[in-house]
């Protein structure tokens with residue numbers, strides 16, 4: 367089925383319209399503070415199946431359920447002190463908690479039949495307003511085709527899903543630019559399943575994170591090696607650009623290079639780099655270049671998440 371895809375500006379009327387659509391079982395692409403999501407009712411198997419099919423995502427890769435309030439989110443999982451500490455410190459915000467599911471109405475398709483569920487309370491005001499209109503959570507993966515870069519503005523979503531969704535809610539550029547951190551508290555050892563907007567250091571100050579290497583196949587399909595890929599090949603940890611490449615700098619752009627070059631952050635700010643990463647990769651991907659070289663990014667703070675995405679984009683196995 368091919369739809370006419372309409373982009374709606376964010377205003378009260380459209381926020382209500384989108385909330386109504388989701389309540390009725392439709393699927394809408396909308397902004398969160400991290401990346402745009404593809405939202406549908408948390409308890410509607412047909413809707414959830416359709417989300418997987420729009421993205422061409424394997425059914426074995428579960429979705430995150432988004433809530434309008436911390437209480438409602440925590441009500442749906444079996445909690446311990448870790449859940450409370452994390453929720454209090456980081457919600458609303460870009461942290462996703464994986465825990466044993468309590469709410470039996472959450473679609474089993476959304477959780478890929480697991481006994482755990484991934485939940486978060488986003489901080490984007492538009493999305494919170496949508497969530498709170500009917501007090502209904504929604505399931506939402508990032509609004510990209512499977513394996514591709516997550517969209518950080520409404521035009522990116524349109525590029526990814528034109529004809530596949532009816533509605534995109536335009537909330538401008540997302541604040542963070544990279545996905546939420548996924549943390550697993552479903553058993554005694556707390557593990558980070560996906561590095562993201564909330565740094566490991568800031569979580570470690572509150573809760574001890576178990577650092578032993580985890581079995582990718584068992585835990586989180588989002589950890590699969592070949593994810594977040596632009597179309598062009600990527601060379602990471604680069605020190606200088608080569609002929610025919612586009613250059614994505616961290617810091618100042620080199621004045622000796624006449625090819626296409628952009629900087630993630632001239633002042634070497636990691637937050638700014640995260641915000642620019644997907645946007646710039648998309649932009650460069652459209653240019654007439656053989657490949658993309660990205661300058662080395664420090665492995666600290668949100669830099670861990672940036673490097674994780676770049677390693678996957680470059681198809682290089684984690685060390």
Ligand code: TXA
Pocket residue numbers: 398400401402403404427428429430460462464477480482483484506507508509544545546547548559560585586587588589
């Ligand atoms: O920032 C974000 O998290 C965005 C916005 C839209 O909220 N969403 C997002 O969703 O990135 P998605 O579907 O692209 O990634 C969800 C990740 C996947 O890596 C998935 O495997 C993992 O969460 N996940 C979901 N449920 C899980 C579960 N029960 N156990 C382990 N991992 C889970």
Ligand code: MG
Pocket residue numbers: 507508516
């Ligand atoms: Mg995704």
